[in-house]
Amino acid sequence: MAFVPLTTDERQAMLEVVGVDSVADLFVDIPADVRFPHLDVPAPLTELETVAKMSALAAQNRHVGQLACFVGAGYYNHYSPSVVAHLMGRSEFYTSYTPYQPEVSQGTLQYSFEFQSLVCDLFEMDVANSSVYDGASASAEAVLMALRIARRDRVVLDGSVHPEYRSVIGSYLDGRGIDIVTSEVGLSDGKLKRQPVLDLIDDKTACVVVQQPDFFGTIRDLEEIAAKCRETGALLVYVVGDPVSLGLLKTPGGWAADIAIGEGQGLGLPLQFGGPGVGLMTCKQQHLRQLPGRIVGQTTDHDGRRGFVLTLQAREQHIRREKATSNICTSQTLLALGATIYLATMGPAGLKQAAALSHKRARSVADQIKRINGFRVVNDGPFFNELTVTCPTDGSTMRHELARRGIIGGYALGRDYSGLENGLVLCATERTTDAEIDRLIDGLREIGGGR
Amino acid sequence: MSEPLLSELSRPGRVGHLLTSTESTDDAALDIPADLLRDELRLPELGELDVVRHFTHLSSMNFSIDNAFYPLGSCTMKYNPKVNEDVARLPGFAQLHPYQPEETVQGALQVMLELQRLLCEISGFEAITLQPAAGAQAELCGMLLIRAHHRARGDHKRVKVLIPDSAHGTNPATAAMCGYTTVSIPTDSHGNVDLNRVREEADDTTVGLMLTNPNTLGLFEQEIREVTEAIHAAGGLVYGDGANLNAILGAVKPADLGFDVLHINTHKTFSTPHGGGGPGCGPVVARGFLEPFMPKPVLAQRGEGEGELFLDWDRPRSIGKLKSFWGHFGVMVRALTYITLQGDQGLRDISEAAVLNANYLRKQLDDLYDVPFDRICMHEFVASGRRQKQKGVRTLDIAKRLIDFGIHPPTVYFPLIVEEALMVEPTEAETRDTLDRFVQVMRQIAHEVEETPEVIHEAPHDQPVGRLDETTAARKPVLRWSWQDEVVSHQ
Numbered sequence: 014m015a016f017v018p019l020t021t022d023e024r025q026a027m028l029e030v031v032g033v034d035s036v037a038d039l040f041v042d043i044p045a046d047v048r049f050p051h052l053d054v055p056a057p058l059t060e061l062e063t064v065a066k067m068s069a070l071a072a073q074n075r076h077v078g079q080l081a082c083f084v085g086a087g088y089y090n091h092y093s094p095s096v097v098a099h100l101m102g103r104s105e106f107y108t109s110y111t112p113y114q115p116e117v118s119q120g121t122l123q124y125s126f127e128f129q130s131l132v133c134d135l136f137e138m139d140v141a142n143s144s145v146y147d148g149a150s151a152s153a154e155a156v157l158m159a160l161r162i163a164r165r166d167r168v169v170l171d172g173s174v175h176p177e178y179r180s181v182i183g184s185y186l187d188g189r190g191i192d193i194v195t196s197e198v199g200l201s202d203g204k205l206k207r208q209p210v211l212d213l214i215d216d217k218t219a220c221v222v223v224q225q226p227d228f229f230g231t232i233r234d235l236e237e238i239a240a241k242c243r244e245t246g247a248l249l250v251y252v253v254g255d256p257v258s259l260g261l262l263k264t265p266g267g268w269a270a271d272i273a274i275g276e277g278q279g280l281g282l283p284l285q286f287g288g289p290g291v292g293l294m295t296c297k298q299q300h301l302r303q304l305p306g307r308i309v310g311q312t313t314d315h316d317g318r319r320g321f322v323l324t325l326q327a328r329e330q331h332i333r334r335e336k337a338t339s340n341i342c343t344s345q346t347l348l349a350l351g352a353t354i355y356l357a358t359m360g361p362a363g364l365k366q367a368a369a370l371s372h373k374r375a376r377s378v379a380d381q382i383k384r385i386n387g388f389r390v391v392n393d394g395p396f397f398n399e400l401t402v403t404c405p406t407d408g409s410t411m412r413h414e415l416a417r418r419g420i421i422g423g424y425a426l427g428r429d430y431s432g433l434e435n436g437l438v439l440c441a442t443e444r445t446t447d448a449e450i451d452r453l454i455d456g457l458r459e460i461g462g463g464r
Numbered sequence: 465m466s467e468p469l470l471s472e473l474s475r476p477g478r479v480g481h482l483l484t485s486t487e488s489t490d491d492a493a494l495d496i497p498a499d500l501l502r503d504e505l506r507l508p509e510l511g512e513l514d515v516v517r518h519f520t521h522l523s524s525m526n527f528s529i530d531n532a533f534y535p536l537g538s539c540t541m542k543y544n545p546k547v548n549e550d551v552a553r554l555p556g557f558a559q560l561h562p563y564q565p566e567e568t569v570q571g572a573l574q575v576m577l578e579l580q581r582l583l584c585e586i587s588g589f590e591a592i593t594l595q596p597a598a599g600a601q602a603e604l605c606g607m608l609l610i611r612a613h614h615r616a617r618g619d620h621k622r623v624k625v626l627i628p629d630s631a632h633g634t635n636p637a638t639a640a641m642c643g644y645t646t647v648s649i650p651t652d653s654h655g656n657v658d659l660n661r662v663r664e665e666a667d668d669t670t671v672g673l674m675l676t677n678p679n680t681l682g683l684f685e686q687e688i689r690e691v692t693e694a695i696h697a698a699g700g701l702v703y704g705d706g707a708n709l710n711a712i713l714g715a716v717k718p719a720d721l722g723f724d725v726l727h728i729n730t731h732k733t734f735s736t737p738h739g740g741g742g743p744g745c746g747p748v749v750a751r752g753f754l755e756p757f758m759p760k761p762v763l764a765q766r767g768e769g770e771g772e773l774f775l776d777w778d779r780p781r782s783i784g785k786l787k788s789f790w791g792h793f794g795v796m797v798r799a800l801t802y803i804t805l806q807g808d809q810g811l812r813d814i815s816e817a818a819v820l821n822a823n824y825l826r827k828q829l830d831d832l833y834d835v836p837f838d839r840i841c842m843h844e845f846v847a848s849g850r851r852q853k854q855k856g857v858r859t860l861d862i863a864k865r866l867i868d869f870g871i872h873p874p875t876v877y878f879p880l881i882v883e884e885a886l887m888v889e890p891t892e893a894e895t896r897d898t899l900d901r902f903v904q905v906m907r908q909i910a911h912e913v914e915e916t917p918e919v920i921h922e923a924p925h926d927q928p929v930g931r932l933d934e935t936t937a938a939r940k941p942v943l944r945w946s947w948q949d950e951v952v953s954h955q
Binding site for chain 1: 471479483487489495496507509515518522525539541543544545549551554556557569570572574588598599601604683688712717731738739742745783784786787790791792794800803804807808809810817819821823840863864878895896929937941943
């Protein structure tokens with residue numbers, strides 16, 4: 014591809030200006046024996062050839078438009094109105110960078126302010142940052158934040174927080190001498206059985222991390238945990254499962270969360286095999302100065318016109334270096350834009366519908382699965398759009414068998430939870446059709462047949 | 465021209481999008497106890513055209529690569545080929561769930577495998593992870609790998625990380641996240657990290673060195689091998705910040721310089737768009753002995769050669785996970801597309817042109833602006849506005865004046881060791897005409913400093929807003945809209 018626009022004559026003239034004979038003379042500081050190595054990289058392809066090559070790779074995949082998708086587990090196949098991709102695709106947005114110069118970045122800054130406002134409204138929390146990498150890293154940043162605020166060194170993780178989030182929290186905390194305690198979740202009498210988190214919270218606990226709806230899909234009453242947090246001085250760190258659930262469910266603010274985070278992909282962003290999505294991160298007003306990441310604030314110019322700027326930068330690495338709240342630099346600005354457009358387009362009516370329809374479809378899945386021999390819905394309470402099912406055989410085998418029938422058959426719990434090897438977490442959204450549910454049920458019946 | 469907030473455009477009862485017009489959802493949540501439901505959902509209510517106009521107006525209030533020269537030093541604001549976007553939007557890439565069974569995503573895993581091979585080849589390393597979300601998370605990944613290495617050898621006394629005073633703030637912030645202390649190493653008179661100080665500080669408590677090369681002055685470290693050897697002699701490892709990789713593609717493989725770990729910013733070097741400040745993607749490459757510690761899962765292949773690709777979670781020595789799933793796949797697709805377009809010749813040509821362009825600018829500005837380390841630079845150079853400051857014009861003023869000419873300002877006040885710094889990175893993507901115009905504008909501004917400084921102080925002149933009151937923004941933070949105010953303003 015002709016990517017460098019300089020002509021041969023221009024290069025020569027420019028070299029003369031610089032005062033060297035050849036381009037190679039510009040690289041003489043590189044040790045000679047390793048300078049200009051051979052690169053075992055294929056020769057360039059034209060755009061035409063590149064599209065053909067990449068399209069062939071894409072065609073080796075079977076996407077959710079071709080398969081019936083019954084998996085969620087942190088990433089959700091919700092419908093995104095056309096307007097979202099169109100507006101995100103404006104190159105004035107995607108070819109700009111961090112708004113260091115506010116006068117020429119008011120577009121980015123204003124939508125970031127709107128994003129923060131929408132996330133606060135959705136979560137019913139006081140303040141939000143302008144995003145972090147994803148839900149998992151947001152959970153780790155939230156725990157680090159809680160450790161700074163509480164100045165204690167014990168962290169309690171509810172075992173029904175997404176396993177990947179718990180793993181990321183572990184990686185981020187490694188080497189800090191923090192005691193991480195995780196409640197156990199297993200199966201008993203055909204229902205999920207939980208070690209009470211309450212028993213793990215003490216006055217040395219910096220924070221308790223819970224997820225709602227939890228990884229199994231269950232919606233729980235968090236009142237007792239919130240009360241125990243207040244009593245012991247531990248912070249309640251709240252992980253929002255699918256953000257669309259907040260079209261219906263009581264909010265993190267409603268449960269008195271101190272810090273609330275979540276993955277925002279469900280808000281109109283493409284699945285993209287798991288990324289990029291957008292980490293949503295909020296907290297109570299009094300914890301603002303410990304919130305990591307970029308934050309946009311409203312102000313005025315010398316003529317009194319409203320404008321927006323990056324603010325509270327004294328928290329950040331480029332000012333505070335080793336004393337910063339986090340090393341985070343890049344956020345997920347473009348994806349935050351997508352979530353902002355999605356929420357603006359859906360409004361309260363559309364988001365409530367997305368939540369209600371997702372829940373309805375999941376209930377339909379549950380009602381029909383209950384009638385198949387050998388399968389059981391094991392949630393220990395109401396669920397939103399995900400439910401946990403035990404199968405006659407292990408979850409991983411079920412997934413492969415379902416894939417042969419054109420179905421993405423949920424998340425297999427075996428790797429993360431002993432005793433739940435036969436467990437699958439199934440998910441439905443407003444995109445799930447009755448025909449797809451029929452296919453799933455037929456598939457499960459066939460695979461489980463005769464047992 | 466200002467644009468109202470979404471909350472100000474909202475009108476009660478206006479509906480932008482419905483998912484069903486026939487199916488009732490009123491009773492959908494009857495099985496959920498009422499005390500688990502929310503009372504109120506307050507979001508803006510707009511029509512679709514309201515939304516389209518709003519965001520289209522906002523887009524016109526941005527400088528971007530597609531509408532302006534954007535020589536933002538250290539950020540590599542190169543042109544993003546449009547075909548990258550088309551490829552990333554193919555349903556076979558964009559509509560894959562991360563937890564699909566592996567047999568349904570072999571093409572996606574192949575994309576990751578090919579990108580891994582190419583990045584290893586370009587950098588000279590044997591091991592790689594594509595998982596980190598961006599450069600800063602990649603730094604954390606790299607430092608956790610280094611810690612795992614020391615631990616595995618039973619070496620627990622290493623606590624300090626050496627970091628040049630010219631480094632990005634993410635370097636010391638990352639070291640601190642790992643619980644390490646940092647030692648700042650000064651820059652010598654040639655713009656290199658001070659080798660003698662490295663040798664003095666490197667000892668058996670040294671975790672390693674975090675080094676950017678070319679460094680943030682835009683200069684190639686002239687004693688790089690001596691520096692990395694000094695760290696290795698003390699038992700430490702050398703972390704390479706790959707922020708400036710765009711200067712050395714095909715010119716040198718960082719592994720050949722003594723680095724042990726390196727991160728790559730795909731949004732800089734490999735033209736995956738900057739997105740207004742993300743998403744990034746921060747692959748980490750490393751020497752083979754660090755491979756067992758890589759974040760899990762790692763991409764693996766069954767059997768020999770053409771076997772099925774899968775994600776291997778059985779990694780007992782791994783540092784764990786750093787983010788959800790497998791990394792920013794949508795960004796990886798763009799990076800692979802870009803490298804495929806460039807090929808072996810194109811990659812080297814990128815660096816040669818990037819370096820030529822930077823030197824061309826430097827040579828034509830170094831009479832009017834001080835260039836503290838005035839030697840052949842790599843893909844960027846750092847000038848100082850200290851001469852202009854004596855006339856009462858700050859670097860910030862020069863930056864704002866550039867906006868009047870439709871040019872995005874360079875990075876300013878970084879690196880911290882250069883007074884009134886102006887860091888200029890033109891990239892390889894620009895024409896000589898664009899570079900010449902930049903020179904002409906910068907020279908004009910230098911003359912304005914002498915003759916009409918008030919013009920510069922008042923800049924920018926024709927943007928949606930003038931200079932903003934950042935002090936009040938930080939002292940009395942307004943970080944979200946207020947619905948109460950909105951109601952009042954419409955009564």
